[in-house]
Amino acid sequence: MRRVFFFALPFAVSLASCNKDEPAATETPVVDAAEEVAEDAAPETAPSPFLPGPYGTKPRDVAGPFVAPTTDGDWSLKTQFNGEEHYVFVAYSSTSSYGKSLIKATQLQKLLTASPKNVHYFFLFRNDQASFDAFVASAPAAIDAQPDADHWRTHVHFVTQQADKIEGWLGDVFRERAAAKFKYELNDRLLFAIDRTQHVREVGMLGRLGSSGTNADLSFLASEPVYWEFELAREKKLAAAKATIVPVLKDKTVVESVIADIELPDAATMAGFDTLETDLTMNCENHRDGDCGAWDYISDLRLCEPGVPDADAGPDAPAPGPKCDLEIARWITSYWREGRWVTDISGMLAFLQTGGKKSLRWYASKQWDPRPANYVVSLSLRLSNTGKGMHPVAAKKLWDGGGLNSTYAASHPPIAVDIPAGTKKVELYALITGHGSDTGQCAEFCNHTHHFTLNGGTKRSQTFPMAQSIDGCRKRVNEGVVPNQHGTWYFGRGGWCPGFDVAPFLADVTADAKIGGANSISYEALIGTSAPAAGSGYGNIDLSTYLVFWK
Secondary structure, rough: OOOOOOOOOOOOOOOOOOOOOOOOOOOOOOHHHHHHHHHHOOOOOOOOOOOOEOOOOOOEEOOOOOOOEEEEEEHHOOOOOOOEEEEEEEEOOOOOOHHHHHOOEEEHHHHHHHHHHHHEEEEEEEHHHHHHHHHHHHHHHHHOOOHHHHHHHHHHHEEEHHHOOOOHHHHHHHHHHHHHHOOOOOOOOOOOEOOOOOEEEEEEEEOOEEEEEEEEEEHHHHHHHHHHHHHHHHHHHHHOOOOOOEEEEEEEEOOOOOEEEEEEHHHHHHHHOEEEEEEEEEHHHHHHHHOOOOOOOOEEEEEOOOOOOOOOOOOOOOOOOOEEEEEEEEEEOOOOOOOOEEEEOOHHHHHOOOOOEOOOOEEEEOOOOOOEEEEEEEEEEEEEEOOOOOOEEEEEEEEEEEEEOOOOOOOOOEEEOOOOOOOOEEEEEEEEEEEEEOOOOOOOOOEEEEEEEEOOOEEEEOOOOOOOOOOOHHHHHOOOOOOOOOOOOOOOOOOOOOOOOEEEEEEEEEOOOOOOEEEEEEEEEEEOOOOOOOOOOEEEEEEEEEEEEEE
């Protein structure tokens, strides 16, 4: 993977119910004088969604009530909170060239053009009120330029008191961050947010990396609420699903890899599941960006088998360790940010059909630069039946990857496969990502293409046209890419994004299969539509491929 030497959250809490069921009247009530007076009183309202605490100022804490003095008067979080909107805070500081670059009318206009509507933006100052006031004076023109200016006039707020001197919870946040001694400081003193579940959230890097640091771009801020909405939608979907949860790891501090033994349901129960998902959370110590790992590394989950003793080893030789060759899921770690990913890997049920005890290895490269950082990992398997009418019963391991060059084809010859009688569906399952940049920023940043053919039939292809696009990964925040990572997260890549899962490439090849007989499957990798040139290297293809049989 490409390494850029510079800066490189997942939870939801149910809100209090907003509805109150009223019993239907069964007869005309008798009304006395006291009740007649009560009819003139204010009608009963639904309970407030504002959480009662306990409150805190650190990431993931429940945000407390506050009143902020603004150019439009006092603004109260408790009064305005409705459980539908997010609240983002951007502070000006003359000592931060990055922070100063964000607080401009032109930047505000770009932000509002890109932003979803259910967000309140608060602009504050930590010093140099005169410069901040000049920004406030220029801001109305940026708001008026929006097609929905009336909306933004009520959702953009300019705080008139110095951030560190505001009384109550809001001032406490800035005071806490001003006094804190961070392991590695990113945007902690300038930016934070409250999501619509009323929890404190970190805000990542706003802009693109340049030769002299971050080229600030306030429009990147709009990706934060987009991601929070994705998280909430995912939580609702998971809560509604009927799944059997098999824990693998829970808030486990991991340096590089960990092997976990799990207990699956018995074989009869496993036969009733047609869907398998991994649910991976990678948190940071203290939930701060600056405590996260700095780099975008491959992470994977592998199924392990007991090690086989060496026949020539002596009686005192140590017992062999487990053999963890079967990759069933893959992710890419983020630059300095937390993340959570739920990934459908149903084809891998084929390797778990016997149920019972299994051993899994979770791995991600050790984070070492610019200083060590641990992973805080939670991982589980989700087993369910979603009505597919069949389930994976067996699978054939095909090719692994390797260096993408003119010898790649010779090292990936056709493979003979016997397909069991009674198979209803034959499915290709492939994890494909490109890394390295030997030639033309490939394979990380080029459209290498992968083509599979069963018995000379229809060619099934995985291509990566978003590779090298300036915002290929930024455009996928609504799909789960962690936004505003402190690195070059925004570029499109050859099969992956930093801070994202690697969804398997699936292709139904049943129409070309010889069920109950011998088959041959072939594979080739190209650079676009051309074979790798002789004498050139194009990085490395990380590949795991299987043919999965469903009954």
